[in-house]
Amino acid sequence: MTYHPKSDFMNVMMERGFLADCTDYQGLDEALTKGVVPGYIGFDATAKSLHVGSLIQIMMLRWLQKTGHQPITLMGGGTTKVGDPSFRADERPLLTPAQIDDNISGIRQVFAKYLDYEQAGNPALMLNNAEWLDGLNYLDFLRDIGRHFSVNRMLSFESVKSRLDREQSLSFLEFNYMILQAYDFLELNRRYGCLLQMGGSDQWGNIVNGIDLTRRVLDAEIYGLTSPLLTTSDGKKMGKSQDGAVWLNADMRAPYEFWQFWRNTTDADVGRFLKLYTEMDVAECDRLGALAGSEINAAKIVLANAVTTLCHGAEAAAAAEATAREVFEKGGVGDDLPTLELTAEEIGDGISIVQVIVRAGLAKSGKEAKRLIAENGARIDDAPLSDAGLMLDAGALASPVKLSAGKKRHALVKLA
Numbered sequence: 001m002t003y004h005p006k007s008d009f010m011n012v013m014m015e016r017g018f019l020a021d022c023t024d025y026q027g028l029d030e031a032l033t034k035g036v037v038p039g040y041i042g043f044d045a046t047a048k049s050l051h052v053g054s055l056i057q058i059m060m061l062r063w064l065q066k067t068g069h070q071p072i073t074l075m076g077g078g079t080t081k082v083g084d085p086s087f088r089a090d091e092r093p094l095l096t097p098a099q100i101d102d103n104i105s106g107i108r109q110v111f112a113k114y115l116d117y118e119q120a121g122n123p124a125l126m127l128n129n130a131e132w133l134d135g136l137n138y139l140d141f142l143r144d145i146g147r148h149f150s151v152n153r154m155l156s157f158e159s160v161k162s163r164l165d166r167e168q169s170l171s172f173l174e175f176n177y178m179i180l181q182a183y184d185f186l187e188l189n190r191r192y193g194c195l196l197q198m199g200g201s202d203q204w205g206n207i208v209n210g211i212d213l214t215r216r217v218l219d220a221e222i223y224g225l226t227s228p229l230l231t232t233s234d235g236k237k238m239g240k241s242q243d244g245a246v247w248l249n250a251d252m253r254a255p256y257e258f259w260q261f262w263r264n265t266t267d268a269d270v271g272r273f274l275k276l277y278t279e280m281d282v283a284e285c286d287r288l289g290a291l292a293g294s295e296i297n298a299a300k301i302v303l304a305n306a307v308t309t310l311c312h313g314a315e316a317a318a319a320a321e322a323t324a325r326e327v328f329e330k331g332g333v334g335d336d337l338p339t340l341e342l343t344a345e346e347i348g349d350g351i352s353i354v355q356v357i358v359r360a361g362l363a364k365s366g367k368e369a370k371r372l373i374a375e376n377g378a379r380i381d382d383a384p385l386s387d388a389g390l391m392l393d394a395g396a397l398a399s400p401v402k403l404s405a406g407k408k409r410h411a412l413v414k415l416a
Contacts (some may be wrong), residue, residue: 004163007032008067012342013225015282015357016275018060020201023211028223030071031195036122038227039196040072042129042181042187044080046095048106049249052261053238055307056227056276060198062114066279066390071196073111074184075104076081078133082177102387104128110248113311124378125192132182132187144162145183150208154178175295176205202225205213230276234345248311255312262304264408267296270303278306306347327402327410339412347415350391353380360403360411372405379404 003025005011010029013019017188033218041057050058057207061071080100095103101216108126115124154160158179164170164276185207188194197207207224214220230238247253265273271289274280280302288299301321308317323337338359342351354369357378363369372378378385381402392401393412400414 003029005029008071010065012067013060015118016063017272017275018056018063018227021204021227023208023224027221028196028225031221031223032067037064037196038072038125038188038192038194039198040074040127040185040194040200040271042074042076042079042184043107044076044231045100045103045107046080047247048103049252050107050110051248051322053230055248056112056230056238057199059277060227064198065115065119065122065124068122069248070125071115072125072127072188072192072263073115074188075107075128076125077101077104077130078131079129079177079180079184082180083144106249110311127188129180129184129187131355132191141183144154145179145186145213145217148213149179149182154209158304160205178209181206182213185222186214186217189214189218189222189263194222195370196223196225198225198227201229208281217380221224233266235374248314250316255308255316256320256323257338258311259304259308259317259323262301262307263324265300265303267292270296270299274299274303274306278303278310280306337402337410337412339414341414344415347392347397350393353385353390353392354388356413357403357405360413362403362405362411363411377406 004202005025007029007034010025012018028037038060041061043054043057058175059408064071077100080095080103081097111124111126117124117126154175155164160170160175160178165396176341185194185197193222197210199207204224205228211224212220212224232385233347245253246258248258250258262273262277270291271285274285275282276286288302292301305317305321308320327337338361340356342356354373357372358366362378363372369378373385373388376384376386380390382404385403394415397413397415400412402410402412404410
């Protein structure tokens with residue numbers, strides 16, 4: 001695409017690789033040069049934290065604020081009760097209102113690190129769509145809003161079509177999701193003057209629906225912008241690691257493990273990830289991404305430090321790097337490693353090494369732990385662990401024991 005934007009925000013989106021598509025490049029760009037543009041991204045509260053897969057969207061909101069505009073974090077207190085069917089093979093489990101509220105309070109902690117809700121002129125807004133969705137009158141909603149939607153068109157959207165093509169059930173509840181999300185944009189425009197919705201490219205159909213509805217009902221000119229759906233260069237979905245989701249809340253994923261996830265980035269992804277997940281100068285991102293051999297490892301540490309600093313603070317990033325150096329370079333035991341504390345009662349006459357490996361988070365099951373040992377992938381205090389029947393007693397844990405799975409995953413085990 002050869003469009004050359006005038007606004008700082010669109011420049012950043014294009015230069016750093018955030019932009020997949022936009023409903024009207026020129027119209028949005030001109031709106032961004034004329035004054036403060038409020039823009040939103042919706043986040044459903046399906047867990048107590050967001051994970052790395054949502055970080056590209058959070059960074060888009062951060063850049064929106066840094067370039068002088070107003071980011072709106074819209075919590076899906078209402079839509080979470082329905083569940084987004086986009087590109088899912090089955091229906092999401094339904095959560096209770098109490099679970100949803102609990103999840104929202106956990107997610108709120110993440111946004112506070114990236115956005116300024118007190119900033120003069122363009123403070124970020126934290127909103128919840130339950131504010132307008134919970135009180136809807138069904139018949140009024142069908143008559144006033146439902147009449148603007150064509151079922152034929154809704155069935156043609158890829159997120160729905162892919163499910164139907166596979167002959168997988170799509171409930172009427174889920175089918176309503178895209179109408180509710182479209183209604184969010186209308187309400188945000190009506191109540192807060194919101195002009196822009198952003199999201200991953202899988203949300204394109206939902207975003208276009210909202211623009212269509214708002215134009216029909218309010219005759220307002222509004223815009224949509226999507227980011228690419230990220231996979232790593234080896235084809236893995238962004239935000240997942242060997243041992244599950246890479247959560248952004250420290251109580252669900254220790255800062256050291258978060259740092260380690262970025263340190264383990266594939267060589268080919270370093271430059272791209274620096275541009276997307278840090279605020280470093282683009283030329284420097286390109287320079288670091290082009291390094292080869294052992295030099296690329298230094299670039300990965302720069303990446304890990306910058307992303308961890310944004311998410312968990314500079315102290316946590318420095319502590320994680322220090323622990324990594326201690327563990328990898330000196331073969332020592334880092335203070336910041338994930339730690340499993342066992343009581344004397346739990347240990348009793350002895351606890352099996354397989355159970356300890358699972359409880360320390362280095363394997364998901366006893367079967368996986370045994371396979372790790374059989375394939376020479378486990379170490380205890382940096383020595384190969386070959387006996388899956390090993391029992392640890394309280395004496396063996398008098399001083400902390402370091403367990404390792406492969407070269408990059410470690411944990412400490414000690415007496416509580």
